[in-house]
Amino acid sequence: MSQPLALDQALEALKRDPTHAVRARVGELTVELRAVTDSPAELERSAADTLREIGPWEGETYEELVSLFAGVRQRTSRAVPHLER
Numbered sequence: 001m002s003q004p005l006a007l008d009q010a011l012e013a014l015k016r017d018p019t020h021a022v023r024a025r026v027g028e029l030t031v032e033l034r035a036v037t038d039s040p041a042e043l044e045r046s047a048a049d050t051l052r053e054i055g056p057w058e059g060e061t062y063e064e065l066v067s068l069f070a071g072v073r074q075r076t077s078r079a080v081p082h083l084e085r
Contacts, residue, residue: 004030 002023005013010024010033018035025031060068 004010004023004025007024007026010022013022014020014033014035021032021034023030023032
């Protein structure tokens, strides 16, 4: 994990790439900053809207999607203490 930045540096990093949260040091606290949208339309987007933008899913069955997502999860997941199966 990266070291927390000074607050002004963290804000500049967030402005350069608002899609990634940044950590900043404020006094004795480490805080995480992220950009949020002011657009009501974006706030109302559903998971289905997001998946629709990723690609065509209309021909996939439920089982095929579960298999696809399970494969991705297994490749990218890391052990989380106290939450492992």
